[in-house]
Amino acid sequence: MRISELAARTGVPLATVKYYLREELLMPGRATSATQAQYDDTHVRRLGLVRALVGQGLPLDKIKVVVALVEDPGEDLFVALGKAVMALPPYPGSLSGADDSADAEYPRTRALLERLGQLYDPRFTAVAQLERALSALDSAGLTMSDRRIDVYGEHIRGIADLDVDLLPTTSRQETVEAAVLGTALYEPVLAAMRRLAHQHRAARTFSTAADPGSSGCTQPDRHPQETQ
Incomplete structure (x- = not known):
């Protein structure tokens, strides 16, 4: 054409x-x-x-990174996938209060991932992102209880397992492309589905009749001293 x-x-x-x-x-x-x-x-x-x-709001330089990796993923597909996903926002520099230096430590995230038995690599952007989110919980007087970590971890790993299993394997280029698009475009779907599930559960739990105008929200985990 x-x-x-x-x-x-x-x-x-x-x-x-x-x-x-x-x-x-x-x-x-x-x-x-x-x-x-x-x-x-x-x-x-x-x-x-x-x-x-x-x-998704990616700047031109980040799109070029993804395109280059799609064109030539290299020999190590795991490394290529990591670089491609790291080209997606949020970026370390945009995480207010997060240390994006090469030798940064993220104690909250490290402890959470160690509890789940998952890989901890401080170079991966999502590590700083999670550290910032956990710090925000602390600032608000909330915490990630062990139960919440375990349940979140179990179901999120299930989603991750499905996502990876469904990646195309016809070529490395297609695998990288699908991983990037999947990360960028499915995450808003997950967030919206979670909120709708909250609404559904809240309607069943707190209302005698489902009110379309009501909105369910996550029950916060308070610090121990606040629940006594």
């Missing part, structure tokens, strides 16, 4: 397609003349990836 057809098929404005080509977010088409090129389904797929990442 010609570039105008590519734009029409994907719904991406022609000027934007040309911009992505200039920025090397979209690979060049097959040249058919000095001024013409042909594009195919791989270009459609790449535009879908770029549009999804733009829609």
Whole structure:
């Protein structure tokens, strides 16, 4: 297909397609003349990836990281997946109060992951993100009880197991691409489903009749001194 057809098929404005080509977010088409090129389904797929990442608010430099890893994941797929997911927000520098230095320590997160028997790698962005979230709980007078950690951990690992099992394995490129899109686009689904589950449970627990206008919320874990 010609570039105008590519734009029409994907719904991406022609000027934007040309911009992505200039920025090397979209690979060049097959040249058919000095001024013409042909594009195919791989270009459609790449535009879908770029549009999804733009829609999640990723800056251009981060999208380029993902695109480069999709193009060439390298020999170690685990490392490539980690780098690709780390290109997604939030970024260490945007985590107010989080230490993003190479030798940073995250005691709350380390203790939580050790309890769950999970890998602790302070270089991974989500470690700083979780440390900040746990610190916010402390500041609010809340805590992550052992029961909450265990139940959250069990079900979240189940979700992670499913996500990894469903990753395509046809090629390394598809695996990286699916992991990035899955992380970026399924996390809002999980958050919304959790809130809707809270609403459903709260309606059953606290209301004699389900009130569509009511909203369920997580019951907080108070510090021991606040529950005595």
